[in-house]
Amino acid sequence: MAELASCTLEREAFDSLFEALERRGYGVIGPRVRDGAIVYDRIAASSDLPVGLTDEQDGGHYRLVPREDAALFGYNVGPHSWKRFQLPAQRTLWRGKLDEDGNLSDIVEGPAEPERLAFLGARSCELHAMGILDRVLLGGSHPDPAERAAREGVFIVAVQCSQAGGTCFCASMGTGPTAQSGFDIALTEVIEDGRHYFVTAPGSDAGRELLAELPTSAAGAAEEGAASAAHARAAAQMGRELDITDIRELLYRNYDHPRWNEVAERCLTCGNCTMVCPTCFCTSVEDVTDLERTSVERVQRWDSCFTIDYSHIHGGAVRQSAHSRYRQWMTHKLATWIDQFGSSGCVGCGRCITWCPVGIDITEEARAIRASEEAVHAGAR
């Protein structure tokens, strides 16, 4: 478990982690500030991290604000998730040639991402999201070899949340805040009494080997206690909660609930929630040809169930109304996903709440449907 064999790594020595990853040939992806938000992109040193910043999050609200300390990971999740590396927002599936008779030839697969990546700063909810996406993309009878290759080589440095954001509800979903598995190394950041350090724990043999190269010391009871206190603090701070008791049955019973009409009046069907969601996996394909139609390239892009085209079949889209599209998204996330892939599609990261331009809150929508049923039952008694 994460608490076993823990060591401490001082802040001053933190960049030894980057060096060890680089020696192994990993390109390091982690949090950094861009355009007023914390995004996941290439980083080379701890100075690239959002040092001394935190994020203020609420429905339709996200702001970076300075912290009183110089924490490296003193924030929660931003608009990016690791999904963009498991399932790129756009990729070429294959290229081919066309002759004047329309013959398709020389079909070659799109280039596989040659680089091996390390994800630095993945949170517990995000590790769960990666597992959920793995089940969707790799768990069926037709796993994509390119996606599998991209996933298998990844080295994961998890960061344990020591605070929860305003839209976090991972505790409700059973996906956090403390990561128990699914990482090579887990770090808990502690700043107290003028000392800034990380309690480290290996989650794999590769993680143990890498940690052995870092200038760590064995963690004492006080340091392990400080890490545990940080984990407990995050669990106690959850900004939101979602009661998932029989959630699948609850939503299956309520396809005709008037609440779907209410939420549809606010929903702009912009699809932001699906873009920021770490598990939303829908894609569409498009053929790109040159002007002379001598070559063709099939491009796969993220798609969103909030577009009309998404459900298009000849004769028109199946889901014409905003009501039916919001219902599709939320019911998929919390209910039908369980039938399709054996688990919930929601990890409680709160991104869909934060990045909804009108602040629609999945926890509030689920609560409203549950409350109305309870009111009906109470009235019947």
Add this chain to the structure above:
Amino acid sequence: MASLKSPPERERHDEPGPMVPEPFVVRSKRQDTSDTWTLELTSVADDAGLHFAPGQFTMIEAGGSGEVPISISGDPGEPDVLVHTVRSVGLATQAICKAQPGQVLGVRGPFGNSWPVELLEGRDVVVAAGGIGLAPLRPAILAMIANRERYGRLVLLYGARTASQMLYVDELERWREEGFEVHATVDSAGPEWLGHVGVVTRLIGRARLTASFAGLTCGPEIMMRLTALALADFGIDGEQLYVSTERNMQCGIGHCGHCQLGPWLLCRDGPVFDWQTLAHWLQLRDV
């Protein structure tokens, strides 16, 4: 740093991914109706068709015009050639229907589940098809004819808009000779049509069906719904009726999300379902 363990060797993926089409050449082409053609194709690599089960589909395309799911219409007993009957309704199907013999198309598959023809051995079976819906049922019809002695009564009810819109006209007579009771109807008839007029469900009363039957149906959603209602009157309930469904499909392998219907990904879990399973979800609006 020779002592450093290098990262594990990444698995090579020389196998093309499931999203990469295989080239197939059009061997022959036949026009069935004003907007529908039947193509016979073989793989460029091995000059063969595809092994498939009745009801399965492929993702097929003429290069550069997009890919569409099309049911396989050929004889599952003769997988040396891949047969597709395609109606020209959009950009992708138009390009496929325009393909000439010798032209190379892209094919992925076969995907999806199949009509339960083996499960139904020993039973009476009614096949109800509307319009192009006969194309996905043809392999099931041929499979049952190939094992004719294993079934009781076999009945085909086929409805088309007009006589000129009927598929496989030459074959209907042959199927009759090979042991199918064939009833056909058209929505509107010209002077050349001497048979039944009316929707396909009107044929159900004429076919002397009993509760011993199981059914296979494919056609417009409304036609399948009415077929289910009409068959129920003869004691053939939803668990005994199998339908083939249609939604937007872009991958065929359960990855793109487009073909969801409630708890199912139709391309992965279907396209064939028993009516009992689907009826609840199809009656909900806009699911």
